[in-house]
Amino acid sequence: MTSLFNTETTVKTFQNPQAYLDSYNVSAGVQKFLARQHELFIGNVWKPASDGGTVPVIEPATGQQVSTLANATVGDLEEAVSAARSAFESGEWATQTPLARERMIHRLADLIEENFHELATLESIDVGKPLSEAEMDIQGTIDTYRYFAGWATKITGRSGEPAGLEGNYVAYTRKEPVGVIGVIVPWNFPLQTLAWKLGAALAVGCTTVVKPPEVTSLTTLRFAELALEAGIPAGVINILTGKGSTVGAALASHKGIDKVTFTGSTKTGMSVGHAALENMTRMTLELGGKSAVLVFDDCDLDKAVEEVAFGIFFNAGQICDAGSRLYVQDSIYDEFMDKLVANARSWKLGVGLDPETMIGPLVSDAQYRSVTAMIKTGVEEGATLLCGGPIDDGITNYVAPSIFGDCTNKMTVVREEIFGPVLVAQRFSTQEEALALANDSEYGLAATIYSQSLNRVHQLSKSLKAGSVYVNAQSSIDPAMPFGGYKKSGFGRDLGAEQLDYVTETKTVWITLP
Numbered sequence: 219m220t221s222l223f224n225t226e227t228t229v230k231t232f233q234n235p236q237a238y239l240d241s242y243n244v245s246a247g248v249q250k251f252l253a254r255q256h257e258l259f260i261g262n263v264w265k266p267a268s269d270g271g272t273v274p275v276i277e278p279a280t281g282q283q284v285s286t287l288a289n290a291t292v293g294d295l296e297e298a299v300s301a302a303r304s305a306f307e308s309g310e311w312a313t314q315t316p317l318a319r320e321r322m323i324h325r326l327a328d329l330i331e332e333n334f335h336e337l338a339t340l341e342s343i344d345v346g347k348p349l350s351e352a353e354m355d356i357q358g359t360i361d362t363y364r365y366f367a368g369w370a371t372k373i374t375g376r377s378g379e380p381a382g383l384e385g386n387y388v389a390y391t392r393k394e395p396v397g398v399i400g401v402i403v404p405w406n407f408p409l410q411t412l413a414w415k416l417g418a419a420l421a422v423g424c425t426t427v428v429k430p431p432e433v434t435s436l437t438t439l440r441f442a443e444l445a446l447e448a449g450i451p452a453g454v455i456n457i458l459t460g461k462g463s464t465v466g467a468a469l470a471s472h473k474g475i476d477k478v479t480f481t482g483s484t485k486t487g488m489s490v491g492h493a494a495l496e497n498m499t500r501m502t503l504e505l506g507g508k509s510a511v512l513v514f515d516d517c518d519l520d521k522a523v524e525e526v527a528f529g530i531f532f533n534a535g536q537i538c539d540a541g542s543r544l545y546v547q548d549s550i551y552d553e554f555m556d557k558l559v560a561n562a563r564s565w566k567l568g569v570g571l572d573p574e575t576m577i578g579p580l581v582s583d584a585q586y587r588s589v590t591a592m593i594k595t596g597v598e599e600g601a602t603l604l605c606g607g608p609i610d611d612g613i614t615n616y617v618a619p620s621i622f623g624d625c626t627n628k629m630t631v632v633r634e635e636i637f638g639p640v641l642v643a644q645r646f647s648t649q650e651e652a653l654a655l656a657n658d659s660e661y662g663l664a665a666t667i668y669s670q671s672l673n674r675v676h677q678l679s680k681s682l683k684a685g686s687v688y689v690n691a692q693s694s695i696d697p698a699m700p701f702g703g704y705k706k707s708g709f710g711r712d713l714g715a716e717q718l719d720y721v722t723e724t725k726t727v728w729i730t731l732p
Contacts, residue, residue: 358695508663509539666692
């Protein structure tokens with residue numbers, strides 16, 4: 219096996235997806251699910267695309283087809299929006315009490331938990347990620363639905379006291395569901411991100427039309443079966459698989475959609491935002507990131523090395539808030555980078571279902587080519603590739619954990635999101651310089667600080683232009699805490715009590731008394 223960058227590694231390859239599945243004793247139930255020609259889910263009914271179109275599901279480890287999806291049309295979108303509108307305005311969902319919604323969402327979480335291993339296996343196969351990481355995603359999915367289930371019975375307005383208006387009146391506010399929500403989900407965490415979008419929406423009484431990612435839709439379809447079993451009424455969750463260029467764009471601009479919630483690249487998100495704005499459709503956009511990591515000389519160095527590596531190599535770096543820009547203080551730079559490179563070389567590449575795998579293949583050939591091109595750009599711009607690079611075997615889509623040194627903020631690999639296991643590093647001298655370097659980006663999704671100084675952490679946390687600031691750890695996520703970005707990393711928030719404001723409208727009621 220050769221590499222464009224002399225990367226020395228060996229990964230196990232398979233002649234076809236069936237050999238891969240058989241090698242890891244994938245259950246008959248999962249294999250039967252993969253073998254289906256999957257259909258659209260509209261109004262709690264499974265149906266083929268209106269024109270019979272399909273798209274293949276390509277398994278990342280072998281690069282070969284493992285399943286088939288229906289390729290939804292604009293006509294299918296019209297039907298799905300109609301089903302969602304009916305369920306919201308006059309269907310069974312519209313008459314549900316908050317307590318009934320809470321029970322249904324908890325029942326849905328129960329069913330996900332009962333099918334935990336099956337869903338994790340499907341997610342690993344579909345995305346290419348290690349099974350252990352897929353299991354973390356499924357647990358996060360369960361936790362998110364349980365968190366928002368509890369909110370269903372706690373959505374309240376407030377009464378208002380006169381501040382300056384004279385007269386005898388009563389004023390209060392109502393929190394009402396925004397309506398039909400168009401949900402566009404990314405391919406890196408398909409089931410968990412879907413929960414981030416649906417949890418709050420279902421809790422407040424909205425209905426949804428979901429466009430799952432073209433390349434990783436399998437767990438979303440299995441989820442639809444569980445939603446049906448949980449008793450979620452017809453039209454509340456509608457799922458349209460297929461090409462985003464057809465349905466995604468039409469969903470964002472559809473006059474029957476009251477809100478769009480999107481997670482994905484900044485470029486695509488801007489297109490979604492422009493389309494939604496034409497109808498004054500509400501929107502939440504969680505977009506790209508180029509998150510800065512600041513390592514100071516008073517950190518716990520060994521722990522920081524482990525966390526920095528995890529923050530960029532987890533999920534093969536295909537994470538929107540990956541800590542991809544590393545800034546290390548001069549006095550520890552050489553020691554830190556030596557340990558970090560050694561750590562990077564210890565990550566075992568392999569197929570997702572192999573229990574020894576630490577980093578799987580990239581999700582697709584297109585993503586592999588994109589990441590590989592960026593690594594080449596980094597070398598051409600004068601950055602030093604300290605380790606890693608793509609595995610050039612002509613079959614698989616593996617990129618070894620890669621670290622660039624000698625970078626500057628002017629380089630393309632420092633300014634643009636790579637969305638792969640590629641870290642770019644440079645030195646800094648002072649806290650002020652570190653802050654300036656970190657904020658010198660059009661993105662602002664997250665930032666990380668490694669330091670034992672509470673004073674420094676407090677000062678930097680206020681000054682970093684990022685939606686999340688992690689301290690001495692990377693990518694801490696909990697359903698109770700909001701997630702979203704500054705600048706071109708989007709606006710609006712998923713998760714936490716804050717998300718409820720983005721799936722509701724606030725109405726003020728004035729009653730003048732005699």
